[in-house]
Amino acid sequence: MKRGTWHVARITCSLSRKNMAKQIRIALRNCGVIDPERIEDYISRDGYMALATVLTELTPGAVIEIMKKSGLRGRGGGGFPAGLKWEITRKVQADQKYVVCNADEGDPGAFMDRSILEGDPHSVLEAMAINGYCTGASKGLVYIRAEYPLAIDRLKTAMKQAREMGLLGDNILGTGFNFDIDIRYGAGAFVCGEETALIHSMEGLRGEPTVKPPFPSVEGYLKKPTNVNNVETFANVPVIINKGWEWFSSIGTEKSKGTKVFALAGKINNVGLVEVPMGTTLREVIYEIGGGIQYGKEFKAAQTGGPSGGCLTKKHLDTPIDYDNLIAAGSMMGSGGLIVMDEDDCMVAIAKFYLEFTVEESCGKCSPCRIGNKRLHEILGKITQGNGTMEDIDKLRNLGQVIKDTSLCGLGQSSPNPVLSTIDNFIEEYLEHVKDKKCRSKVCKSLMQYLVLPEKCIGCTLCARNCPVNAISGERKQAHLIDQEKCIKCGACLEKCKFNAIIIN
Amino acid sequence: MAKLDSAASLSQMRDQLKVRNSELSSKDSPQSTIQVKVTMATCGIASGSRPVFDYMKEELGKRNIPALVTKVGCMGFCYAEPTIEITMPGKAPVMFGFVNTKKADEIIERFIRKGETIEGVIPMNYEIA
Ligand SMILES: Cc1cc2nc3c(=O)[nH]c(=O)nc-3n(C[C@H](O)[C@H](O)[C@H](O)COP(=O)(O)O)c2cc1C
């Protein structure tokens, strides 16, 4: 009931706002609108019409021209122009080519691709077929993590229905074009989202990246030209064909066209999936669409690009979000995870959290990433425990740069970003940890002290009786004292004290 | 399902479906019905939308209210799951958040049957391409 109350209050205030930031749903156009398990629902919303148009009225070259002019860039992280990739794949001569949909979605906290596949699987299938027609591939593969059982189910249902209706398989819509799709399962390794690792994983090899070039478009799955695109990239394609590249490119900024889906998470009121035109500001996303920071707290930072990205701060609130501005701000678009942090988040601890993830997920093939990230993580551990030195901060910077410059794949090349960007934007927090041995957000336990305020303590003994390690001493009716050596910082005393006599220093 | 053997047959099918859909939501057509969409993506199901879906289907039938109950993907309001959207014939869709079976009962009795305004409406904050 309590939750419902603030919910309604918030609705009233958001309704009264005149110029609410606009969400435009292009990739998510059918999510929440159609029954994903009924192909008729998709068809009633012009589904497969783009494929029909392409097969009957346009040459592959003409479709690629439309894609290029639309300005659509890859939504899986890199932002490579989709039309250009299609063209490169088309130009390579080969007896067999493949279309791959990257549905690995390994970025922690991201669920854009899952939502598209669960809400509108046909849009991805249709786009893959269009890609096959353009590039000359007759076979498509969806690489999806096995942890997405519902998405897999709906994808399978959609494939079955499309085949039954002659929209996949041989002689699609009587045009003589053949194209079919299979599913390949990933085991949930972040690095397997990297396209070369993904391809090796599909080949039954270890999911390790290899040097590019050759790019997959030239030599990919089973050494054949392979066009790899992300789920959301594909989901945009049918609309671009149906509504025209002019329409699509009228949305967004000069170099980033269309919209981007973000998975809004963290300390934000309206956690959810949003799709906004490129160029929307962080302020609009957080305060107008996201309903602001939870419990009225103060915004500190937003992480985009997940473990490969960096943080945006207050000074970036009014920067239009697009590929280039995010890079200029020391972050990146990534796949669309957007995690909001408030005053209670410690930026050193956040950097350490992401490093923990990369240390875990590094495939170990190259030393800078395998060993370097481990060292970065150790140094961050040292700092959060209050043992850091000024040299450690320099070491983080230098080592971070070396890892970026010398790692083989995008994982290592971007893994130091969370550290480097928090140092750039929140150096004062690092300095406080190192010099003053303080964590202002009271997250780093080693730097916290639980203290009894003698003037407030009435000696009720409640804290002492609740301390699990008997760290609190004191006579009844006299001020108590916490033994810092014994204290394990569990917080029980603070919670129990009825007189606000215990504080965290 | 019959195979579609040409682009023309696909667009013909689409046109028929569009006519059917507009009849469903039009006020004056004999086919007109109440449309209920329940969010059933991972996020919705995890927050309990399946019992809401079953409840809506069953109860609307039991209470003789002609309605088409469908499951749909994520509407984007993860913070308010389970969410459901109701479209009364001839009217704009209305979305409700934090729906459980108790709320569903209120929606059926007060919003659908009596046309009252009730709490828990989520404003639509996007446009669909
Ligand atoms: C470590 C790492 C993880 C990645 N994970 C994903 C992923 O989960 N999904 C994805 O689409 N792309 C991922 N990528 C990007 C892919 O390598 C590739 O660029 C992308 O699938 C191409 O499609 P797009 O151009 O449509 O974005 C990842 C890259 C790296 C370096």
Ligand code: SF4
């Ligand atoms: S950079 Fe890291 S993840 Fe990439 S190949 Fe090297 S060790 Fe593996």
Ligand code: SF4
């Ligand atoms: S924080 Fe926990 S361990 Fe430390 S004094 Fe209080 S109750 Fe004891």
